[in-house]
Amino acid sequence: MERENRASVGGMEGDQDVRVANKRSLRCSDLVLRFVALAFTLVAAVVLGVDKQTKHMEVTIVSSQPPVHVSVASKWHYLSAFVYFVVANAIACSHAAISILLTLASRGGKKNVALMIIILDLVMVALLFSGIGAATTAGLLGFQGNKHVQWNKVCNKFGKFCNQAIAAVAISMLGSLAFLLLVLLAALNVHKKH
Numbered sequence: 001m002e003r004e005n006r007a008s009v010g011g012m013e014g015d016q017d018v019r020v021a022n023k024r025s026l027r028c029s030d031l032v033l034r035f036v037a038l039a040f041t042l043v044a045a046v047v048l049g050v051d052k053q054t055k056h057m058e059v060t061i062v063s064s065q066p067p068v069h070v071s072v073a074s075k076w077h078y079l080s081a082f083v084y085f086v087v088a089n090a091i092a093c094s095h096a097a098i099s100i101l102l103t104l105a106s107r108g109g110k111k112n113v114a115l116m117i118i119i120l121d122l123v124m125v126a127l128l129f130s131g132i133g134a135a136t137t138a139g140l141l142g143f144q145g146n147k148h149v150q151w152n153k154v155c156n157k158f159g160k161f162c163n164q165a166i167a168a169v170a171i172s173m174l175g176s177l178a179f180l181l182l183v184l185l186a187a188l189n190v191h192k193k194h
Contacts, residue, residue: 040175088131
């Protein structure tokens with residue numbers, strides 16, 4: 001009988017050890033994903049935020065006169081979609097930094113703070129996906145133009161600018177996926193408790 005009691009107590013202790021290990025691994029993966037999201041959104045905002053290119057082009061004003069050489073600049077803040085993209089990534093980066101601090105500070109697992117962070121993670125997913133969509137739309141106009149409204153493509157002239165914008169969008173997509181994984185991790189955690 002003593003052996004049965006020890007076995008059942010030992011079994012309970014083993015379950016508690018597994019539960020503690022699972023909480024630690026969930027918390028560790030949560031922090032890693034938050035650092036990944038912070039890094040990707042910061043890099044995406046900086047990559048597009050410093051994006052600019054200046055080209056010297058020939059413009060013909062009058063067909064009988066020689067072309068005029070004009071310096072034309074392409075900067076990220078000339079397009080409102082790119083401004084929105086940079087601001088969205090800066091907000092998501094700030095949220096990731098604050099949520100890391102709150103996660104580390106609330107080791108006891110305050111439910112209200114955790115719920116607020118999860119809701120804001122979901123808002124960051126939506127914000128980043130909308131910023132990525134806006135920047136991608138502006139990029140497609142740069143690559144293809146729009147013949148219906150007489151917008152010419154510009155990425156054939158500003159290749160460096162467009163390539164840097166593509167890199168920023170791809171990096172931001174990785175950051176948004178990290179936030180999405182955080183939301184899925186929280187949903188799995190809630191599902192395991194019930």
